[in-house]
Amino acid sequence: MISPIPPRPPSPALGWLLLMPAVVGMLISLVLPSVQTVLLSFESGGALTPGTPAGFDNYGRVLGDGGPFWAALGFSLSLVLLPLLVALVAGPLLALALDRAGGLVRRAGVVVLWLSLIVFSPTAVAASWLRGLRPAETGLVSLVRSLGDPATAPGALRLIIAAATFGVVCALAVTAFLPALRGGTPGPAVLAVAGVVVLAMLAAGLQAFTIGVALTRGGPRAATQTPAGLQYDYGFVMAQPGMGATVATVTGLVLGVLGVAATIVAVATRMRLSITPRAAGSAAKGGSPVAVAAGAAALVVTVAVTLVLTWPWLSALTEPAESTGTGLRTQVNTWVPALAGAVVSVGTAYLAALGIGGLRPLGRRSEWLLLPFAPWLFVGVGPLSVAGWSNFRGMRLLDTFAVLVQPFLVSVPALLVLTLLCKGLAERTDRDLLGGVVLPSLPMAGVLTGAVTLVNAQDVLWPLLVTHDRGLATAPVAQMLQLTQFGRTAVDAALTTPLPVVVIALLAVVAAQLLYLDRLTLTVGGESRWPIPATPA
Template identity: 55%
Template sequence: MIPAPPAPRPPAALGWLLLAPAAFAALACLVVPSVYTAVMSMRSARLLSRRDEPVGLANYVTVIGEPGFWRAVAFSLLVTLVPVLVAVVVAPLLALALDRGGSLVRRGGRVVLSLAVITFSPIAVVAAWTRGLRPDASGLATLVRGVAGEEAALTFPLVVAAMTFGVVCALATLAFLPALRGGTVTPAMFAVAALAVLTLLAVGLQAFTFSSALSRGGSGGTRTLGAYMLFEGLAAGRLGAAAAAATLTGVLLGALGLAAVAVVVLGGMRLHLSPRPAGPGRPVVGVLALVVVVAVGLVLAWPWITALFGGEETLPVTLGTYVRTWLPALAGALVSVAVAYAAALGIGGLRPLGRNSEWLLLPFAPWALAGVGPFSLATWTYIRDFGLMDTIVALVPPMLISVPALVVLTLLCRGLAERAQAGFLRGVVLPSLPMAGILTGGLTLVNAQDGLWPLMVSQRPDNAPATMLLSQSLNSYRNTTVDVGITTPLPVMLLALAAVVAAQLLYLDRLAITMGRSA
């Protein structure tokens, strides 16, 4: 029997067309704000003054000469130390145990770990732990009292490590699992570990919620670079100095992003769907490892759990609060992932530059690990000048493209294209579409928990999303309490849980990571 010829693939020129929206989005929301911030950093702009004169590199000299800047750099790195150890030591061991435990243990572990991801809310965790400051408080949460003492710089990272253990371990484990089934286990595991370290370093540099809310504004020794930048811009009113700090932060993040994309491209990383044959496995080891990690996670999450079900009298929350929280978050995710998906189909699926097509990710690489923080001053200026402050439009995250989604989807489209036998639509587009939906849902959760952007564009409580209301209650001198669960409402969590279970069991459990340059 003569095999059927492979289905024709659309012309590679279509790849350039699909890439065009991403190029425009990156120019509009990444390049222009970065340049604007760099220009602002060389002017004497102040928040409450119209005086705005060129000052050259004076702001950089001032910022670099301040001990507070270097303390912020050191503290940002210190905060990431324990999470990095969790990600590169605990997570791969747990992933190996789950992988060797058989399909039932592995899938059950995926679902359990996903719970830690979808329920994680930085501001809610901080709000729960700050109850340890009360005179009658006891237990683990009382460790938070040390963040205001003389040893705050040492206590603070330990408290943050306890708060983030569950989500860091869960995300890292879920990232390592596909590396164990792609046929190139050792290089894939090292590549995932490198990406985890780079990502955590980037998160530590930009972290704002913990530094700002946990220490009630962040004392000089407990500010990350993200908190330092916002303090200079909004509290001290030195927009020029804040822009200089933001530019320096952006340079560091750009280097980390370039390193991450280099790991992906030079290592020939790609994703594909590969059903695993059912096997008996060693369920005892997998179950035991999962139980130990879950037990540790529950102990460390106990302050949040007790606050969630504490039964305290709280202020009522209107439907509008939830609309302002989740509608802009969803809108931002839909746009940014859709643009990234189109570009990924062009780069990874149609491969306009052949085997070198992944190098088209390089222009996006400096922003691969950057959040809204380094561009927030520039984007905030646009919102203010257009009169959009305190509107629901302003609450939409100002990122028209998600570069992490672009990278992930490109690697998946590349892997699918190499194995496609049914044409571009059935072999690449349809199999990759669920991943675009998964990333949209994940980014919606991330956007809804953002504590920085709403702080900058919402000044009235009646226009504040849930994270802003909870943050305001922490810094308020009034005796008011906002429900810790306001950022994780039950209907949304149930919907997210149903989606996560379906995604993990039907799609993500089939995902595999392969390394090595293909012909």
Template identity: 35%
Template sequence: MSQPEQPQGIASPYAAPKRGLDPAVARVIGLALLVPALIALMLAYAAPTVTSVVDSFYRKQPFRDVQSEFVGLDNYERVFTQGFGSALGITLLITLPLLLTLLVGGPVVAWLAHRSGETGRRLTRVVLVPLLVLFSPVGVAVAWYADRRTDMLRDYPRLGLTWTTWLILFGAVLAVSVTVFLAVLRRRADEPRSVTAALVVGALLGLGGLAYGLQFFDLPYMLARGGRNTATLMNVALQGTFMRVDLGAGAALLTLVGIPLALLGVAAVLIVALSGLRVRWVPDAGRRAPSALATVAVIVLLVGCLAVVAYVLWPWFGQFGQFDEPAGPRGRLDTGPIAINTWVPPLLSAFVGVLLAALAGFGIGALRPLGRFSELLLLPFAPWLFVTPTMQAFDAFNSLGASGNLNTTASLIPPVWINIPALVLFAVLFRGLSEDWRAGRRSIHTALLPALPMAALAVLVTWLVNAQSLMWPMVFANKPELFTGPVALVQLWQSMRVDGLPVNLALPVAAIVGFALAAAALQWFYLDKLSIRAGKDEDLAPADRAATG
């Protein structure tokens, strides 16, 4: 029997989907969008790294009128004999409890929140907001040292430093982990659980946590008071590079730290590329009956987390509200310029870095220049994926000195001209969001609109973290008129004035309120609707198998 003729104007359900762009055009545009990011990579990361590696084979003391001299591996030998092993040990010791929080505590809270239904999940996201925005490591460390300096830090320096660092960073680390794993657990009604996504995300968080742990500086510098047996790798690098003005030995130590950082970054990118990791917009997830036991458990855990954070922040809250212009060791500090120095320069680099990352991420994730292997285009960026401005501070010392930009307003701008973690994030986000567009089911504007809040989130996170950083402004802008909030607090702290410090210089009330409102809106309306998936086509829903071909 013949089939009835298809009515004119109605598409056959068996017709091939209409693709958004010609593959050749998409390939060219996608590769072109990578060019600005590659240029920024060369200028901000690759060139300074090469310079640092070359310097590690020379004896360089630029401010002591000593001629540069090739010394081969002498700098490396000196690094190994001057506390490298001890510094590596204390760095890993500090990192371990934070990794456990990231990889154990976060998934447990996220799973209980997921099992407790929409009410428990939403309550969890509300609690995460203060944990994320009350982020002022230097301010909290100053207040902590003033209020509790005679406790464990004095009697058991290493254990005390590890314990105190974990307490201060516990809330932020837990909040990040819970937010990510909630997205892993979210799925459509017709999708199975994605164990692959959980394993991939856990591996990425573990690699990232270890990499950032290797670069710990602010809290150990503040809490250990320069003690030799509690110096981390970055503390040793600071002492060798800037205090003893031994750039060769400092470059050797940074090269030794940079090698594992590069390997961790490459491993992370390969995991992303080979796992099929993607982030999708899932406004309507599958619903299931909430578990009463999980609801009670997550409430108890959240109350416990808030209690820990309140205990940690209590000294900080106790010294809030010091709005008088404080007198530093070099005269009275003007809070107006301090606020500008703290917040304006990091915003500039955060905006540019995220913009270039979003463009390149769209080229890789949405336009797919290499098809299923497009994420391999992230490999040139991989060695610097986990490099922070703390490491860049050492690499940039020579270039800023040669250009005459030391102790200038320009030196306050962190050189994050391409935000590489954001680039990887946008690549997997655009890969997931563009599936409907590439399958012809939705327009490009509708499909990719959910990327805009992620861009705002990336700017806000980068801005907050870099504004609270100590290393960069302390080294390159140490004149009173260039002080940032964290640097001003350190100056007051080093003058032995430990009571009644204006800790709000680092993170004022206005910033807390602004970041809290933004974080609450993003958690409630945006992050709660993202789903992280991974695996081969057979692990995906039927609709997505059709989209990915």
């Protein structure tokens, strides 16, 4: 009997070819704006007038004695202390409980937690908490009244953000830690994931913008100012792009260090993702009765705490809002550009991930090709907004529908995740590239496209900067504008989470969890090509 001929591996040159679109996208949408931001930081002048050389004067004003940056940086990092505690304590414990429970409890738990991500909207959160300024309001929402005093405002804003993001942080933490618990090296894998989670949350705190700006605008007396808010004030409120670019440059440098550190953690630990086969006849299996009860109890407690902490938003949904003049056009402005940007940025990242993780042009060292992208792993639109606004103004694209698309041609977070997945799939398959890597990784590309779409749609900074035509307002911008209208008594809290979108996203999450994500594993350490155990349902 003649043994079957193993499939011939594709040429590594194809890997370099697949990487090229991401490299071009990085140069155009990440490197170029970053360089322009640095150059702008050495200029002074108005947004609409030619800049003049300023040397290091801007840096002296921002970073020197009495400069506002360091206080803003410290406060911004303090905003993530409570969420970080939730992510590192509650997240792993809940993930462990759900993993031990198995079966229906694990699947249902992840879907329920993901609902917090689907409906999370920073502008809606801010709008709902501002209802606490009414004299008749009592309970948790009345905490917002403490924002008027410089002595109590910082602590109050920390508590509000911790409460509003509790469910989101739990969902993200469980999503990150569950695959690590299912892999063959749960201890080291959990530690590696925890390291990346810490770095990611610090980066998120550095870019905190929407809730703080909507609730306090950095006040009172700059007590709640953040680097993102400071950059916005300098660059777009005071029309001093050089000063705004200075804040953006320093913030971008810190974010770059965090991104490089996270990438090194992933690559140095040989982190990889994979999809395990489902065990035959295991659909009804779960953990022991004690484990099932513990998992269900942990889920119920988490959901109960989430409901209590998000009650200001939940109660705002049932409150009749005044007519806003928004309709289908606002939703089109919100979701079509968000989806378009996600398809482009994740699609480019997916091709590069196939090249790096699947075809491995540098062999075992191929993951180090992620390092040039690493400085922008955690960079959002904020640090690049000053240069981005200037570029789109020069192209005469401001106040156009096209400019609503987020200005990223490659999603670096998606590139990292998809590369780790393609690497894990390539190590554990004896099939060709199409059957062993491409087809099993396509669903993850779809999941990430949906996730990036949700993030894009809830962003308020970019559409707020590049459009002034009310007919081009996205739902978050329309909500933000409602908050600034004098005499408005109620804001439409559901504007940013339309029911059809929530239903579609929830159905997609259910399908992804049942058919795909429930079998995702994360491992670290040496390469392995032997079959891995099937995941029990």
